[in-house]
Amino acid sequence: MFPTLSAESCHEPDRSRSLSPPDPMTTTTATAPGKVILFGEHAVVYGRPAIAVPVAKVKATATLTDAPAGTGCTISAPDICAHIRLSSHQQDPLALAVRLAIEEACIEADPDWQITVSSDIPIAGGMGSGAAVSAALANAVFTHSGFPAHSRSDAETVNRIVYAVEKLHHARSSGIDNTVVVYEQPVWFVRGQPPQRFEIARPFHLVIADTGIASSTAAVVSDVRRAWEKNRERYESVFDNIGEIAVAARQAIASGDVNALGPLMQENQRLLRQINVSSTELERLIAIAEDAGASGAKLSGAGRGGNLICVVESESVGKVQKALQAAGAVGTVVTQVGS
Ligand code: PMV
Numbered sequence: 177m178f179p180t181l182s183a184e185s186c187h188e189p190d191r192s193r194s195l196s197p198p199d200p201m202t203t204t205t206a207t208a209p210g211k212v213i214l215f216g217e218h219a220v221v222y223g224r225p226a227i228a229v230p231v232a233k234v235k236a237t238a239t240l241t242d243a244p245a246g247t248g249c250t251i252s253a254p255d256i257c258a259h260i261r262l263s264s265h266q267q268d269p270l271a272l273a274v275r276l277a278i279e280e281a282c283i284e285a286d287p288d289w290q291i292t293v294s295s296d297i298p299i300a301g302g303m304g305s306g307a308a309v310s311a312a313l314a315n316a317v318f319t320h321s322g323f324p325a326h327s328r329s330d331a332e333t334v335n336r337i338v339y340a341v342e343k344l345h346h347a348r349s350s351g352i353d354n355t356v357v358v359y360e361q362p363v364w365f366v367r368g369q370p371p372q373r374f375e376i377a378r379p380f381h382l383v384i385a386d387t388g389i390a391s392s393t394a395a396v397v398s399d400v401r402r403a404w405e406k407n408r409e410r411y412e413s414v415f416d417n418i419g420e421i422a423v424a425a426r427q428a429i430a431s432g433d434v435n436a437l438g439p440l441m442q443e444n445q446r447l448l449r450q451i452n453v454s455s456t457e458l459e460r461l462i463a464i465a466e467d468a469g470a471s472g473a474k475l476s477g478a479g480r481g482g483n484l485i486c487v488v489e490s491e492s493v494g495k496v497q498k499a500l501q502a503a504g505a506v507g508t509v510v511t512q513v514g515s
Contacts, residue, residue: 201241201242202241202242202320203239203240203241203242204239204240204241204316204319204320205237205238205239205240205316206237206238206240206312206313206315206316206319207235207236207237207238207312207315208235208236208307208308208309208311208312208315208357208358208360209230209231209232209234209235209308209357209360210230210231210233210234210235210236210297210303210304210305210308210357211228211229211230211231211303211304211307211308211353211356211357212228212229212231212302212303212382212384212476212477212483212485213226213227213228213302213352213476213477214227214228214229214425214441214476214485214513215227215418215421215422215425215440215441215444216365216418216419216421216422216444217352217448217475217476217477217478217479218397218400218415218418218448218451218453218478218479219414219415219418219419219422220350220352220365220366220367221348221349221350221367221397221400222404222411222412222415223366223367223368224366224415224416224418224419224422225364225365225366225419225422225423225426226350226352226364226365226366226422227362227363227364227365227374227422227425227426227429228352228353228355228356228362228363228365229356229362229363229511229513230356230357230360230361230362231303231384231509231511232360232511233509233510233511234295234296234297234298234303234509235295235296235297235308235312236293236294236295236297236305236308236309236311236312237293237294237295237312238291238292238293238309238312238313238315238316239291239292239293239316240289240290240291240316240317240320241289241290241291242288242289243288243289243290244288245288246288247288247290248261248262248263248286248287248288249261249262249263249274249286249287249288249289249290249291250262250289250290250291251270251271251274251291251292251293251313252290252291252292252293253270253292253293253294253309254292254294255294255295255299256299258270262274262275262286263285263286267344269306269309269310269341269344269345270293270309270310270313272310272340272341272344273309273310273313273314273337273338273341274291274313274314274317276314276337276340276341277313277314277317277318277334277337278317278321280318280323280333280337281317281318281321281323283321287321289320291313291316293309293312293313295308295309295312298386298482298483298507299390300390300391300392300393300481300482301386301390301391301477301481301482301483302391302393302475302476302477302478302479302482302483303384303476303477303482303483304353304356304357304477306341306342306345306353307338307341307342307353307354307357307358308357310337310338310341310342310354311334311338311354311357311358314333314334314337314338315334318333318334331358331359334358335354335355335358335359338354338357338358339351339354342354345393345394346393346394346397346398347394348397348398348401350365350367351365351367352365352367355371356371359371361373362374362376362513362514364426374426374429374430375429375430376429376430376513376514377429377430377431377432377514378432378434378514379512379513379514379515380434380437380487380512380513380514381487381488381489381490381493381510381511381512381513382485382486382487382488382510382511382512382513383465383470383485383486383488383493383496383497383500383508383509383510384476384483384484384485384486384508384509384510384511385461385465385483385484385486385497385500385505385507385508386482386483386505386506386507386508387455387457387458387461387481387482387483387484387505387506388481388504388505388506388507389455389457389480389481389482390481390482391477391478391479391480391481391482392478393477393478396453396478396479396480397478399452399453400451400452400453403451403452411451414447414450414451417447418444418447418448421440421443421444421447424436424440425437425440428440429513429514434487435471437471437472437487438470438471438472438487439471439472440472441471441472441473441474441485441486441487442466442472442473442474444474445462445472445473445474445475448474448475448479453475453478453479453480454475454479454480455479455480455481457481458475458479458480458481458484460503461473461484461500461503461504461505462474462475462484462486464499464500464503465484465486465488465496465499465500466486467499468492468495468496468498468499468500469488469489469492469495469496470486470487470488470492470496471486471487471488471489472486472487473485473486473487486500493510497510
């Protein structure tokens with residue numbers, strides 16, 4: 177884990193960097209994967225367990241290059257037409273990720289860097305795009321600045337930074353997105369507790385399909401909150417049931433009982449419908465996936481749009497993927513959970 181550096185342990189900023197351009201210009205590239213929540217979204221905000229896995233086939237990439245002296249730090253995200261000067265955008269999510277990493281590494285506040293960030297993770301699609309971008313940025317800053325003892329295993333500091341940025345997006349963030357994206361491992365997650373790894377006795381396939389409908393996690397989480405406030409007993413009981421499904425799914429995954437996962441996904445989806453976070457398009461694509469041979473399917477992430485996930489036996493993967501594409505899914509990804 178990263179040591180948290182105290183003010184005393186900071187290095188003196190290297191002033192020579194502002195006198196002459198670095199020679200040679202160096203470039204650092206860092207990435208972070210997407211993620212899907214297998215079981216437990218929304219209930220996880222209310223303390224129930226959830227299971228999430230990284231999806232390495234999609235990723236965010238940050239490229240950091242030394243810039244001419246005196247030009248300061250700029251962050252470009254061509255995908256979202258953003259071009260940000262670090263010194264004047266302290267509360268922008270991209271700028272916050274970089275600024276917190278700079279503070280942690282105790283380097284000068286406005287280094288001469290050009291940072292470009294790109295991502296093939298659908299934005300607002302429930303696949304952790306925001307968390308992955310923040311993680312890639314923080315990793316790029318640490319690697320480039322030679323932050324003491326930085327290595328991929330020292331993820332705790334990056335996780336803390338990414339969680340702080342997630343809370344800009346939605347204040348009630350459970351912390352599951354940043355955890356799975358930063359640790360790049362399947363996680364059993366309970367809010368406020370250290371994430372746990374769990375055993376995957378037998379690998380299984382997921383087909384992930386994008387409805388193409390952007391969904392604001394903050395808006396959906398707020399709607400659920402309002403409904404919970406009006407009817408706590410009913411919502412707490414649904415969250416209990418979702419938590420029980422996560423427990424059963426963990427046992428099934430750890431014992432290699434892959435056949436149990438489809439029905440558990442169907443049951444989780446039935447409960448998500450009850451808290452009004454599904455949508456006509458999600459339901460249509462879920463039905464098509466199950467007709468094409470998926471053992472079970474559900475929305476993943478906040479819902480109302482974004483992505484659905486289907487657990488599929490290997491021989492049916494192609495058929496399910498084609499059926500979803502033919503039905504209008506704007507993108508599909510096939511991933512294996514476990515190796
Ligand atoms: O839509 P995403 O990928 O940000 O996932 C949100 C998951 C929720 O459980 C709905 C919220 C949370 O913070 O856990």
